[in-house]
Amino acid sequence: MNDTSPTFLWGASTAPHQIEGNNVNSDWWAREQQTPGMALSGDAIDSYHRYGEDMRLLADAGLNAYRFGIEWSRIEPIPGHFSKAELAHYRRMIDTALGLGLTPVVTLQHFSTPKWFADEGSWMVESAIDRFARYVTEATSILDGVEWVCTLNEPNMLAMMGTMMKAAEAGGGDWQSPTIEGDVQMVLPPPDPETGHRLARVHDRAREILKERTGAKVGWTVANQALTAKPEHQARLVEERYVREDLYLEAARQDDFIGVQSYSTQEVDGNGPVPHAPHPDNTLAGTAYRPDSLGMAVRHTWEVTGGVPVLVTENGIATGDDTRRIAYTDEALRHLGAAMDDGVDVRGYLHWSALDNYEWGHWEPTFGLIAVDRETFERRPKPSLAWLGGLARSGKGPTS
Ligand code: FCB
Numbered sequence: 052m053n054d055t056s057p058t059f060l061w062g063a064s065t066a067p068h069q070i071e072g073n074n075v076n077s078d079w080w081a082r083e084q085q086t087p088g089m090a091l092s093g094d095a096i097d098s099y100h101r102y103g104e105d106m107r108l109l110a111d112a113g114l115n116a117y118r119f120g121i122e123w124s125r126i127e128p129i130p131g132h133f134s135k136a137e138l139a140h141y142r143r144m145i146d147t148a149l150g151l152g153l154t155p156v157v158t159l160q161h162f163s164t165p166k167w168f169a170d171e172g173s174w175m176v177e178s179a180i181d182r183f184a185r186y187v188t189e190a191t192s193i194l195d196g197v198e199w200v201c202t203l204n205e206p207n208m209l210a211m212m213g214t215m216m217k218a219a220e221a222g223g224g225d226w227q228s229p230t231i232e233g234d235v236q237m238v239l240p241p242p243d244p245e246t247g248h249r250l251a252r253v254h255d256r257a258r259e260i261l262k263e264r265t266g267a268k269v270g271w272t273v274a275n276q277a278l279t280a281k282p283e284h285q286a287r288l289v290e291e292r293y294v295r296e297d298l299y300l301e302a303a304r305q306d307d308f309i310g311v312q313s314y315s316t317q318e319v320d321g322n323g324p325v326p327h328a329p330h331p332d333n334t335l336a337g338t339a340y341r342p343d344s345l346g347m348a349v350r351h352t353w354e355v356t357g358g359v360p361v362l363v364t365e366n367g368i369a370t371g372d373d374t375r376r377i378a379y380t381d382e383a384l385r386h387l388g389a390a391m392d393d394g395v396d397v398r399g400y401l402h403w404s405a406l407d408n409y410e411w412g413h414w415e416p417t418f419g420l421i422a423v424d425r426e427t428f429e430r431r432p433k434p435s436l437a438w439l440g441g442l443a444r445s446g447k448g449p450t451s
Contacts (some may be wrong), residue, residue, distance in 0.1 A: 060399025272310025
């Protein structure tokens with residue numbers, strides 16, 4: 052029997068740029084205008100104004116946690132100028148969650164940054180460390196009563212975007228969505244290791260500030276690809292794992308928790324990652340249907356971090372078929388339960404995503420427990436929301 056205490060977090064996750072709308076001071080907003088063919092985020096799903104309704108739907112379904120982000124580019128639209136009104140907005144979100152009985156899990160940076168920060172060189176320059184530290188220091192003013200804080204979302208993906216930005220600057224390669232494999236079979240380039248090491252220092256500094264000024268548990272969230280290889284490619288597997296994942300997991304060894312984000316598996320051969328072959332079971336994001344990836348990701352994370360408590364901060368499936376979403380999640384949770392049976396300390400499960408949203412340049416891959424009419428912004432909960440809420444209400448953790 053796994054964790055049956057009421058403190059097991061059952062919830063859903065979102066990111067500000069994907070749901071808020073009109074995030075006009077961010078680097079992503081600019082990139083959307085500049086990249087031919089890229090879908091615009093526009094109003095997104097207007098969660099900036101409708102967050103209360105969104106949270107109420109989650110709480111009414113029975114969930115007890117909500118992971119959301121605060122948007123740096125709104126809080127610091129101009130270097131060194133902090134908006135008190137935007138800080139108050141995010142404080143209201145925290146209060147709303149607490150008032151509804153949802154434990155807030157707050158992400159300080161989820162892919163998007165202020166445009167000015169990107170213009171300065173983003174995470175690829177040393178000044179990033181001080182810039183982020185200054186923002187985090189301001190952000191601590193609204194974090195009273197928040198128990199879980201994620202500093203950076205998927206630093207390994209941020210470093211991978213660094214590789215793409217460097218290539219684009221050098222005139223090679225188009226911008227590629229970080230989360231969609233696309234029509235052409237392609238694999239994401241490796242994260243830039245120099246940027247990765249700098250991000251680890253960004254995180255260390257942020258953790259120090261948060262530990263000094265708040266009572267929150269601090270961690271970051273890592274994209275886990277559940278890499279696999281045939282016996283003859285083990286050496287390459289170890290290399291790829293280090294560059295794509297383990298560097299970031301090792302950097303979490305001093306943390307209070309590690310956020311695990313898992314969707315599918317990725318095979319590696321002698322040349323690196325192998326593109327997913329087209330298959331009728333592939334998800335709308337182009338990845339293979341592999342609910343077992345969550346168990347693999349959690350076990351690998353536990354091993355590399357040396358036993359840092361795990362919070363599943365993202366897991367889900369891009370599908371238009373909600374029955375398939377339930378089947379995928381049900382199986383993923385069984386694998387999670389099995390890892391817990393084997394001793395992995397898992398504190399919660401936060402499904403990606405609460406709502407169908409703007410998927411970094413695309414609208415088609417829908418991950419939500421709640422559908423949204425993009426003309427009227429009407430929210431329509433899917434059966435998967437009630438199903439997941441039911442598990443939460445049972446008062447038990449995942450079971451194998
Ligand atoms: C993750 C991102 C999240 C979302 C999901 C599908 O890599 O953190 O914002 O795009 O993938």
